[in-house]
Amino acid sequence: MIQFTIWDILRNLLLAARWTVGLSLIAFVGGGALGLVMTMLRVSKSRAARVAVRCYIEVIQGTPLLMQLFLSFFGLALIGFDVSPLAAASFSLTLYTSAFLAEIWRGCVEAIPRGQWEASSSIGLTYLEQLRHVILPQALVIAVPPTVGFAVQVVKGTALASIIGFIELTKAGTIINNATFRPFLVYGMVAAIYFCLCFPLSLYAKKLERRLDVARKA
Amino acid sequence: MSLVRLDAIEKSFGDHKVLQGVDLKIAQGEVVAIIGKSGSGKSTLLRCINALETYDDGRIEVDGMVVGDPRTDLRKLRETVGMVFQSFNLFPHMTVGRNIMLGPTVVRKMAAKEAETLARACLAKVGLAEKFDAYPDRLSGGQQQRVAIARSLAMSPKVILCDEITSALDPELVGEVLKVVGALAEQGMTLVMVTHEMGFAREVADQVVFMHLGRVHEIGPPAQLFDQPATPELKQFLGAVL
Amino acid sequence: MGYQFHFGDVFAYKDLLIRGTLLTLELSAAATVLGLVVGTAGALARNSAHILLRWPAAVYVEVIRNTPFLVQLFFLFFGLSAVGVRLSAEFAALLAMVVNLGAYATEIVRAGLKSVGRGQIEAGLSIGLTRWQIFRHVVILPALQAIYPALSSQAIIVMLGSSVCSQISAQELTYAANFIQSRNFRSFECYLVATAIYFVLTVLLRQAFALVGRRVFRRS
Numbered sequence: 134m135i136q137f138t139i140w141d142i143l144r145n146l147l148l149a150a151r152w153t154v155g156l157s158l159i160a161f162v163g164g165g166a167l168g169l170v171m172t173m174l175r176v177s178k179s180r181a182a183r184v185a186v187r188c189y190i191e192v193i194q195g196t197p198l199l200m201q202l203f204l205s206f207f208g209l210a211l212i213g214f215d216v217s218p219l220a221a222a223s224f225s226l227t228l229y230t231s232a233f234l235a236e237i238w239r240g241c242v243e244a245i246p247r248g249q250w251e252a253s254s255s256i257g258l259t260y261l262e263q264l265r266h267v268i269l270p271q272a273l274v275i276a277v278p279p280t281v282g283f284a285v286q287v288v289k290g291t292a293l294a295s296i297i298g299f300i301e302l303t304k305a306g307t308i309i310n311n312a313t314f315r316p317f318l319v320y321g322m323v324a325a326i327y328f329c330l331c332f333p334l335s336l337y338a339k340k341l342e343r344r345l346d347v348a349r350k351a
Numbered sequence: 352m353s354l355v356r357l358d359a360i361e362k363s364f365g366d367h368k369v370l371q372g373v374d375l376k377i378a379q380g381e382v383v384a385i386i387g388k389s390g391s392g393k394s395t396l397l398r399c400i401n402a403l404e405t406y407d408d409g410r411i412e413v414d415g416m417v418v419g420d421p422r423t424d425l426r427k428l429r430e431t432v433g434m435v436f437q438s439f440n441l442f443p444h445m446t447v448g449r450n451i452m453l454g455p456t457v458v459r460k461m462a463a464k465e466a467e468t469l470a471r472a473c474l475a476k477v478g479l480a481e482k483f484d485a486y487p488d489r490l491s492g493g494q495q496q497r498v499a500i501a502r503s504l505a506m507s508p509k510v511i512l513c514d515e516i517t518s519a520l521d522p523e524l525v526g527e528v529l530k531v532v533g534a535l536a537e538q539g540m541t542l543v544m545v546t547h548e549m550g551f552a553r554e555v556a557d558q559v560v561f562m563h564l565g566r567v568h569e570i571g572p573p574a575q576l577f578d579q580p581a582t583p584e585l586k587q588f589l590g591a592v593l
Numbered sequence: 594m595g596y597q598f599h600f601g602d603v604f605a606y607k608d609l610l611i612r613g614t615l616l617t618l619e620l621s622a623a624a625t626v627l628g629l630v631v632g633t634a635g636a637l638a639r640n641s642a643h644i645l646l647r648w649p650a651a652v653y654v655e656v657i658r659n660t661p662f663l664v665q666l667f668f669l670f671f672g673l674s675a676v677g678v679r680l681s682a683e684f685a686a687l688l689a690m691v692v693n694l695g696a697y698a699t700e701i702v703r704a705g706l707k708s709v710g711r712g713q714i715e716a717g718l719s720i721g722l723t724r725w726q727i728f729r730h731v732v733i734l735p736a737l738q739a740i741y742p743a744l745s746s747q748a749i750i751v752m753l754g755s756s757v758c759s760q761i762s763a764q765e766l767t768y769a770a771n772f773i774q775s776r777n778f779r780s781f782e783c784y785l786v787a788t789a790i791y792f793v794l795t796v797l798l799r800q801a802f803a804l805v806g807r808r809v810f811r812r813s
């Protein structure tokens with residue numbers, strides 16, 4: 134058995150963590166863009182669009198992320214795409230993120246009091262103008278804390294990509310553990326690195342939310 | 352020729368029939384006060400006039416436009432009919448000035464400079480010229496409501512609907528708002544006000560409408576309605592509020 | 594394309610699927626109940642006056658909420674195994690799920706306790722109730738009512754999260770799907786069926802929670 138020093142382990146984990154960060158960014162940015170489209174469709178005039186988006190969100194929120202990853206991996210391969218684990222994980226996590234963000238953002242738009250809709254329509258604004266000038270600017274401010282909070286879920290979600298073979302932080306931990314047989318140490322360090330990625334985001338989200346509450350009460 | 356004309360208006364919310372056939376004619380320059388118990392349909396009636404609510408039967412005409420007709424341009428209707436709300440509904444993310452400028456710039460496509468001049472004028476009219484750059488949350492309730500009135504005025508409406516605009520205010524702030532409304536009335540603005548301020552209605556209104564159970568129960572000049580109520584329902588209502 | 598779907602091959606193993614589904618439900622139910630107990634203890638610890646109780650509880654909550662469940666599972670299972678504590682996969686899975694849910698439940702219960710406004714407590718004090726009596730008569734029921742929606746949502750999340758436990762060979766639904774597809778190579782169909790089962794469970798659980806909620810909290 135090869136002897137690894139703690140520094141060896143840490144260095145390997147940190148290198149693998151780059152992939153965790155990369156996948157998280159892909160999922161968050163892609164999911165954000167797709168989520169925006171979903172939100173627009175959600176408030177559209179077409180009933181078919183609204184129902185379709187609602188079904189999409191219900192399915193994604195009502196099934197395990199691991200299953201979605203498996204289905205993406207094997208499903209895309211069936212259609213004929215030669216998918217790498219990274220591609221499948223990116224695809225799946227993007228869809229996952231888009232559904233949750235769309236729900237969060239819909240909640241923010243609905244949190245805007247009806248009086249704002251009424252006042253803006255009373256001065257003659259069309260639906261789109263209402264959204265643009267009155268509703269969305271206010272909804273955006275409310276949306277920032279929970280959106281930042283969800284970034285934490287995305288980072289944690291990338292850990293499951295290890296199961297379809299993507300080599301990120303958790304997978305590296307498994308590989309190293311199989312070589313060193315020191316699970317408390319190895320997985321402890323893996324957890325610590327995730328913590329360092331996620332905790333600042335959680336704190337920032339909480340700080341934003343407090344700032345929002347203070348502003349609201351003023 | 353009436354500016355606002357309501358014929359046999361009926362409206363239900365589910366099983367509950369809120370308006371049971373309302374007729375009303377409002378001439379240009381008239382000030383009409385609508386009084387009645389809560390649930391009598393007063394606010395609903397008002398909100399039908401500027402199409403915030405739809406009505407089931409009857410016909411509402413404002414300045415020649417039929418409200419509810421798909422051919423009617425809603426934008427044009429809302430430029431003609433302004434509304435001031437009980438809960439002010441100012442846009443919190445904009446300054447007072449921008450609140451007032453929003454309508455003219457977006458709906459009337461006015462240039463920013465022109466809109467600003469107009470907004471300042473409207474704000475001066477309600478006595479708050481110095482608050483142009485303040486945010487709504489820094490203003491008292493009375494001040495916010497006056498800004499709401501200014502916002503409405505900026506669209507040069509022909510008639511302004513006031514939905515219990517002083518009900519959410521602390522008593523000492525009510526006066527400043529009523530003063531502004533009184534000035535508007537004097538300058539010839541057509542006003543339809545749902546209100547509990549009987550003293551104000553008596554002073555300023557040309558017509559008082561007493562609504563009961565979704566219908567116009569009594570209608571007439573304030574002196575007649577307040578001093579010589581004809582029906583027991585109005586007598587009882589006045590007994591309770593005066 | 595030429596790919597034929599063979600769902601029949603999956604349903605040939607329906608006993609395995611049923612057993613897996615049952616274990617998923619058992620794990621989820623047990624984890625929810627135990628997790629709530631842990632959560633209540635955690636909430637009381639976090640609200641307590643003693644810093645020796647407050648701090649470990651806060652650390653526990655933040656560590657669990659900011660690390661992936663999969664890593665927590667591996668840490669517990671492989672870690673305990675390496676120091677000689679041999680747990681069955683199912684028990685380890687339950688343990689990890691309780692530890693995980695406990696952290697989220699702590700925050701949920703905390704929010705619930707907080708939601709009972711100061712005014713209520715002051716009213717209780719002013720009619721002479723002791724702190725414990727206030728907790729029992731004024732706080733508990735409204736707090737439970739307040740946390741019920743969040744808790745039932747979290748229970749469903751726990752149920753969905755149990756699929757990760759397949760990775761330590763706990764024989765729940767995902768494990769069953771993995772096993773079946775390794776036998777008949779119908780990977781997509783297997784996972785599709787398993788996913789559909791999870792979805793049905795989610796819908797049923799949500800309805801069940803709503804029904805129970807309406808019955809128990811009849812007053813609102």
